[in-house]
Amino acid sequence: MSRFGSNAAMPRSSTTGTITEVFIMRMHNPPHPGEVLRELCLEPLGISVTDAAQALGTSRKTLSSILNGKAGISPEMALRLSIAFNTTPESWLAQQSQYELWQAEQHRGELRVKRLVAA
Numbered sequence: 001m002s003r004f005g006s007n008a009a010m011p012r013s014s015t016t017g018t019i020t021e022v023f024i025m026r027m028h029n030p031p032h033p034g035e036v037l038r039e040l041c042l043e044p045l046g047i048s049v050t051d052a053a054q055a056l057g058t059s060r061k062t063l064s065s066i067l068n069g070k071a072g073i074s075p076e077m078a079l080r081l082s083i084a085f086n087t088t089p090e091s092w093l094a095q096q097s098q099y100e101l102w103q104a105e106q107h108r109g110e111l112r113v114k115r116l117v118a119a
Contacts, residue, residue: 030102032069033095041085042067056080072096 042052053063057080065071073081073096078089 028102030095030098032099033073033092034066034069034071036095037081038067041081052084056084072100 041047042049047055049064049067050060053060056063056077058077062071062077066073066077073092075089075093078092078096081087081092082089
């Protein structure tokens, strides 16, 4: 079974004082968008990396870096992918953002940040 379950982000809000906080249920350890691209877009269509790169108007090296999780999805690449696979660029950027945020959260305890509060 693929690791791409239905863990859609569900916004809910609560009010604390005058600040409204939005909580989003995040996927646990979301896949790199390159993994999604490979498993859900390229493999089912039987498209090679070389052919996909050519169709996207990018180099094989660039696409390979994304597929191998070495590079992220840029806004321009999100547009290219949305055109090629009839998706939205926002969906690709959201996947990239979720992936990066989860990675950053793994180092949250190492951050030296002080909470700011009203005087």
